[in-house]
Amino acid sequence: MVLKFYPSTFVRGGSAIVALALAEKQVPYEHxxxxxxxxxxxxxxxxxxxxxxxxxxxxxxxxxxxESRAICRYIAEKYRDQGPDLLPTGLKxxxxxxxxxxxxxxxxxxxxxxxxxEAVYKPRRGLPIDQAVLDEAVKELSAKLDVYEVILSxxxxxxxxxxxxxxxxxxxxxxxxxxxxxxxxxxxxxNVTRWWxxxxxxxxxxxxxxxxxxxxxx
Ligand SMILES: N[C@@H](CCC(=O)N[C@@H](CS)C(=O)NCC(=O)O)C(=O)O
Numbered sequence: 668m669v670l671k672f673y674p675s676t677f678v679r680g681g682s683a684i685v686a687l688a689l690a691e692k693q694v695p696y697e698h699x700x701x702x703x704x705x706x707x708x709x710x711x712x713x714x715x716x717x718x719x720x721x722x723x724x725x726x727x728x729x730x731x732x733x734e735s736r737a738i739c740r741y742i743a744e745k746y747r748d749q750g751p752d753l754l755p756t757g758l759k760x761x762x763x764x765x766x767x768x769x770x771x772x773x774x775x776x777x778x779x780x781x782x783x784x785e786a787v788y789k790p791r792r793g794l795p796i797d798q799a800v801l802d803e804a805v806k807e808l809s810a811k812l813d814v815y816e817v818i819l820s821x822x823x824x825x826x827x828x829x830x831x832x833x834x835x836x837x838x839x840x841x842x843x844x845x846x847x848x849x850x851x852x853x854x855x856x857x858n859v860t861r862w863w864x865x866x867x868x869x870x871x872x873x874x875x876x877x878x879x880x881x882x883x884x885x
Contacts, residue, residue: 670696671726673717674880676703681735682723684839686880688739690871691835692750698880699726736772736836743832753832764826767818767833771825775815778808779840787847808851816856824862834866842867842876 672689674682689696701707701722709720717724717733724733725741732738743753755761781804785796818825826833841863844851852863866872 668728670694670728671699672696672880673699673701673722673724673726675701675722678875678879679843680839681738682880683842683875684735684835685723685725685738685742686875687835687838687871688742688753688832690875691753692742692746694742694746694749696725735839736768739832739835751830753830753835755827755829755831760827764831764833767826767831768836771833771836774811775808775837776840778804778811779844782808782849783840783843783847786849787843805849805851809855812851812855812859815862816859819858819862820856823865830869834862837866838872 670689672685674686678686701713703722707713708717708722714720716726716731719733721733723735723738724731725738727741727745732741740754747754747756755764782801785801785804789796815825822828824830824834825837841852845853845867853860
């Protein structure tokens, strides 16, 4: 049975990285529309599968997985023999990719979310931006990216010379910054700029942004 993918309405957040992992691995899937406006993710039927009542979620022939990064790992392992190797099997190569993926979740993700809370979510709710809070959040991300600059001066991608799950996880919220006029990802050092431009022009990502979630089976 074809894999069922329950994403958010827009290509962003955890749903974006799951969709990208599916595209990279050329996995056919059925796009299950979750009407979040109608709170379909809070129905007893949905919450029986995902107890936090969130998206994304996958149903792989009755096997349910939620939490976007866990789903991406599952896809990377299950479809190891197709598409790019997102999780290398060599002990040291794998450790370096996991190290970079942990940096994304523990460092990059909270810093970007702090910016988004101020610059994106507040205006969306009609609340004024607190410039001092936003400046501090940008400063925080900027300091993290200074470290990224050092790492990326040594290899092409974050976990080594190959594109991996660690890079892929950055598509969750990183692109949101430019969408809202913050060009921080391409105004830091040359290596961060090179890396980010390469990520943003990756064909699977460009196609996903253009077409949205387009299940291959519907
Ligand atoms: N850590 C989770 C976060 C999931 C999440 O926050 N999903 C949001 C949409 S992007 C959601 O379902 N929000 C509705 C809610 O929490 O009620 C993941 O990466 O899968």
